[in-house]
Amino acid sequence: MLTAGREGHRMRPHSRNHRRLASAAIFAAALMAPAFIAAPAQADDCKGGDPFNCKIFDRGSGSGGQGGSPGGGNSGPVEPPDPVGLTENEGVGFVPVEGENPPPATLSTLDWVAAAESSAELLTPIVHTAPDGKTYVRMRTSLWVDGFDVVETEPIGDDTQTIQATATPVSVTWNMGEAQKKCDDAGSKNGESCTYTYRRSSAGQPGGAYQITATITWNLTWTCEGSACAPQGGDLGPESETSQPTPLVVSEIQTNTGQ
Structure with a gap:
């Protein structure tokens, strides 16, 4: 079903959820940016070793460490907040559209x-x-x-x-x-x-x-x-x-x- 906007335009359902999802993605990118900037400083940790032990996201493990502050506070990656008002499926980029009929069941x-x-x-x-x-x-x-x-x-x-x-x-x-x-x-x-x-x-x-x-x-x-x-x-x-x-x-x- 389509709904009418304030200016008379027709828009798809869940457009509000789309805006929420976009805002959450922008906010997550802003938080993640320092981590990717710090990656070159930690590149040596990934050479010749186990790639699963690379500490690209370790931003505050000691004083004077790259990407952190002296005396360090946070240890580990910073996760973006959960999108507000969205279901689990919608939060990962899937927004169901109202009015779409499910496939008919097979009749015996x-x-x-x-x-x-x-x-x-x-x-x-x-x-x-x-x-x-x-x-x-x-x-x-x-x-x-x-x-x-x-x-x-x-x-x-x-x-x-x-x-x-x-x-x-x-x-x-x-x-x-x-x-x-x-x-x-x-x-x-x-x-x-x-x-x-x-x-x-x-x-x-x-x-x-x-x-x-x-x-x-x-x-x-x-x-x-x-x-x-x-x-x-x-x-x-x-x-x-x-x-x-x-x-x-x-x-x-x-x-x-x-x-």
């Missing part, structure tokens, strides 16, 4: 599977009966639905794995008002695979009709393609969708007997 195969499952759009069944809207007690009524279809999600993933979920319809459960009926397919108008026969009329029901519904059950599976797939597929279990209630009037068949 199962993370992608969960995303694929949530994107699956199952169809809401649409109910059909024959006869349509009205049937009779002890008459076989044909049942079928729209929406009994395989559903596949769009493939998702990254450069190393691609996941796709598939929903396969397995059954339709009909709530007929007085009982339930389960069919293994979508049914059809001719009633070859899914029918129901009422035993009682709907005269006593609210509005004089049964409110029937159909629930399709799908089985969800997924597959993964790519070098990072772990595992390469699996079963997500059943999912279902239920239709809107549909009124169906069920009447008694009237018979006339002659005298």
